[in-house]
Amino acid sequence: MGNNRYLLYGSVRYALGILRPLQDAARARGDEVAWFFDGREDEGPNELTADERRLVTVEQVRQWNPTAVFTSSNALPHFFPGVKVQTFHGFDAGKPRHIYIRPFFDLYCTTGPQDTRAFEALARRHGFFRVIETGWPKLDPFMTQLPDTLPPVRQPPVILYHSTFSPSWSAARTLHDEVRRLSRDGRWRWIVTLHPKTDPEVVAMYRALENEHLRFADDDNILDLFGQVDMMCSDTSSALSEFLLTGKPVVTFRNRRPGPQLIDIDDAADFEPAIERALSRPPELMAAIRAFADAIHPYRDGRSSERTLEAVDRFIAEGGVASLKRRPLDPWRKFKLRRRLRYWGPA
Structure with missing residues (x-):
């Protein structure tokens, strides 16, 4: 390993708790990590530590050229380079809109058999994303203390x-x-x-x-x-x-x-x-x-972050984005992301 760059994309403060275990696992492999926030300064960016790298413009992200972008949000910019990976921000508690898809993601890293079955059924139907069960990175520190x-x-x-x-x-x-x-x-x-x-x-x-x-x-x-x-x-x-x-x-x-x-x-x-x-x-x-x-979430070993990074390795090795059907256009949501980030350049 050691040759990858991973971007951690957040909109709210709780993204730190979800994605930092991924940062730890990536650093342990010798890979590079950076953060990008699209919200207010008090919703995450101002809590980054001195040793955590932050990219603040779309141009910086495109120049840095990440291997993969991980997020717990429901969308991420389609114009960012790299494999787009959904890690989720919580379990399915019976609220609407947990088991659903948006055309921003290439890979869904699911938390356990219950979600995996549901998302795999959608993957077979649509064909523009893959599903790999990994466990939830947020829980890694917690699981090791149980x-x-x-x-x-x-x-x-x-x-x-x-x-x-x-x-x-x-x-x-x-x-x-x-x-x-x-x-x-x-x-x-x-x-x-x-x-x-x-x-x-x-x-x-x-x-x-x-x-x-x-x-x-x-x-x-x-x-x-x-x-x-x-x-x-x-x-x-x-x-x-x-x-x-x-x-x-x-x-x-x-x-x-x-x-x-x-x-x-x-x-x-x-x-x-x-x-x-x-x-x-x-x-x-x-x-x-x-x-x-x-x-x-059957995983009790505190290694879901490692499995998530390995899922990206596997996805790329098996053909990556080129192996998928083309994602739907969804122009309205993409326009809103461009407007939010004030970016009108090429995708």
Whole structure:
């Protein structure tokens, strides 16, 4: 190896947590890495470290000529050189528009069998991209820290409350009063974190709940909190799938895709008994969690980034873009990308 250049393309801050493990793996192979952000300075660029290279113009990217461009976003500039690789920004939590394609990508690196089956079916139908299952690079540091066996529930137990931002999917307003009530008596400890795009009014509501039994967490990487808690409460956030990889239970409120791996409720009055059941860890629930985790991300070795880079090597060795059908034009989305980056030159 050692002769490749990889561009990591982001639009928001969480791209750092998803793509930095890829940077580590590429550097370990002796390859070069650079970053490109198309958003605000406070959405990632200002958090790059002194040893992380940043390209700031399209001309710089084209001159640098990357072997591949990796992104967790839903699109990337078609006029960037290199293999265009989608690494995803979360698991399928039942929200719309997870299992879908846009004509920007040559290679989808899927996280596990569940997504692989869905995207391979689309690849066979359309023919302008490949699918290779690799695992999710974001989880590499997390997976290496998971204990071999599930630790016992703490005394007092610690609960992570996390909600997505969309009002139609979020339970933050509905469950606020229950979280306030249950965090007052000291029976359980609480850590609360909300999606970065959450309505500031809702954020203020939960910040106001802080007391000796409840902490509001500003951690950018929610994975850092998983080892500190015994269970999670959520709604239709994709973070709950990440949490289930720990083997610990999740209580959800009106989840869009409930299943045996979740304790799902549709009435706030059921919140407390659902938490009690989760903390009791019933065997049938724990077995369902393990089966679900194996379906979405069976890799526990912390080497998904290496597999992703190897997937690009394999894709190129087997013919690369030349082996694919021509991508659909999609002129409107391409125009919007050109306008966003103020680039009107050749593709």
